[in-house]
Amino acid sequence: MAREVQTVQGALSGPKAEVLPEPSPMALAGARMHPTFDGASLMRRGVVRPPGTMKTKFKYAGIRVKDLDASVAFYTKVLGMKDLGRSTIDATKGVAANLASEDDGFVLELNYYEKGTRFATDYVVGEGLDHLAFQVENLDKALAEAKKAGHPVVLDVKTATSRWAYIEDPNGIWIELFT
Known part of the structure; x- marks a missing residue:
C-alpha cells in the first residue's frame, strides 16, 4: 500500500511525494545491480515518485539498425535473447524485430x-x-x-570492487556486459 511522506530537504517540490509499494520478495530475489550503483539505486524499497508525475513501467527500447539479419543474429546468438518475430510498419516503411531478455520480459526492438x-x-x-x-x-x-563470434572487447573496466566490459554490436552500438 502506498503511503505519503514529506519531501526531504526540498528535493521534490510540491506538497507530498508518493512512496511506491515495496517490490515483492520474489521480484527482489537474486537481484543484482550494475557495479557502479550502490546496490539500492534501482530496486530499493520505498522508491519515491515525485508528486504529479504519471505512473509508468519501462517495457522496451527501440534502436535503429543497418542490417536487420546481422543484428538479430548478434542479439540472439551472442547475447542469448529470444527472437519474438518481425512485423512491418506501414507508416514508417520499416521492419521491426522484437527480442526478449530471458528473465525479465524486457524487449529490445530492432528497427530497420x-x-x-x-x-x-x-x-x-x-x-x-x-x-x-x-x-x-x-x-x-x-x-x-x-x-569468438567476432565481437572483441572494446573497453574493459576494472575498479577496486567491480568489473564490466563493452563489446560492439554490428551497428557500432556499445554493449555493456556485467555480472
Whole structure:
C-alpha cells in the first residue's frame, strides 16, 4: 500500500511525494545491480515518485539498425535473447524485430528502414544512445564467447570492487556486459 511522506530537504517540490509499494520478495530475489550503483539505486524499497508525475513501467527500447539479419543474429546468438518475430510498419516503411531478455520480459526492438525512406538516416555512434547493458553470469566466459563470434572487447573496466566490459554490436552500438 502506498503511503505519503514529506519531501526531504526540498528535493521534490510540491506538497507530498508518493512512496511506491515495496517490490515483492520474489521480484527482489537474486537481484543484482550494475557495479557502479550502490546496490539500492534501482530496486530499493520505498522508491519515491515525485508528486504529479504519471505512473509508468519501462517495457522496451527501440534502436535503429543497418542490417536487420546481422543484428538479430548478434542479439540472439551472442547475447542469448529470444527472437519474438518481425512485423512491418506501414507508416514508417520499416521492419521491426522484437527480442526478449530471458528473465525479465524486457524487449529490445530492432528497427530497420529501407534507404530513401524518411527514417533511414545514417547512424552516428554516440548520437543520443550511449550503450545497452546486459547482465551475465560469468563475465570472462561471456567475453570469450563474444570474441569468438567476432565481437572483441572494446573497453574493459576494472575498479577496486567491480568489473564490466563493452563489446560492439554490428551497428557500432556499445554493449555493456556485467555480472
